[in-house]
Amino acid sequence: MPWEDVPELKGAELIFDADAIEQAYDRIAAQITSQYSDKRPLILSVMIGGIIPAGQIVPRLDFPLEMDYLHATRYRNETRGGDLVWHALPTSSFEDRDIIVIDDILDEGFTLVGIIDALKAGGARSVATAVLVNKIHERKHEGISADFFGVEAPDRYLFGAGMDCKGLGRNAPGIYAIDV
Numbered sequence: 001m002p003w004e005d006v007p008e009l010k011g012a013e014l015i016f017d018a019d020a021i022e023q024a025y026d027r028i029a030a031q032i033t034s035q036y037s038d039k040r041p042l043i044l045s046v047m048i049g050g051i052i053p054a055g056q057i058v059p060r061l062d063f064p065l066e067m068d069y070l071h072a073t074r075y076r077n078e079t080r081g082g083d084l085v086w087h088a089l090p091t092s093s094f095e096d097r098d099i100i101v102i103d104d105i106l107d108e109g110f111t112l113v114g115i116i117d118a119l120k121a122g123g124a125r126s127v128a129t130a131v132l133v134n135k136i137h138e139r140k141h142e143g144i145s146a147d148f149f150g151v152e153a154p155d156r157y158l159f160g161a162g163m164d165c166k167g168l169g170r171n172a173p174g175i176y177a178i179d180v
């Protein structure tokens, strides 16, 4: 069934097709490679949505690195963010590590700010962020921007490529916008 026809996702509009997303992963991986190939970074995937971009970007990085994950969430199947709730911290030590956090989207930025603060408090040497989507609006948390991003999206609710709408659509290969 096309995503637009799933009852909960009715009216969705494809804004980036699967090819555009593949090219975005290629660009992010090339930029990370040029800056991190001799740094043995620790790459952290932000559960749940970050698992899809991390699973696409990391195999494109052909140099030594380590992987772990963390689970922090502020939307929990809602379309408006709340307080950041931590479900899992990485088990790896961050002490003196160059860390790259991979997530699906930088929206208002409270999630990445909370994660960056926690990693720095744990002794990380540097923390960079890589997101597939940077959403364009004026509501960003002060001081947050992605070091690496794939595409810039309009200020609409999105799903696909890791992002969900009411729990659905994370596995869509393109990115859709929907009025919620």
Ligand SMILES: O=P(O)(O)OC[C@H]1O[C@H](OP(=O)(O)OP(=O)(O)O)[C@H](O)[C@@H]1O
Pocket: 046, 047, 048, 049, 050, 072, 073, 074, 075, 076, 077, 081, 103, 104, 105, 106, 107, 108, 109, 110, 111, 112, 163, 164
């Ligand atoms: O920039 P922000 O406004 O903070 O939003 C971005 C965060 O929101 C989503 O996570 P969510 O809390 O929905 O959890 P999920 O990964 O399980 O979808 C997304 O995966 C980012 O982590």
Ligand code: HPA
Pocket: 075, 105, 107, 108, 156, 157, 158, 159, 163, 164, 165
């Ligand atoms: O537009 C979005 N879609 C899905 N998850 C999100 N988390 C923050 N913004 C979004």
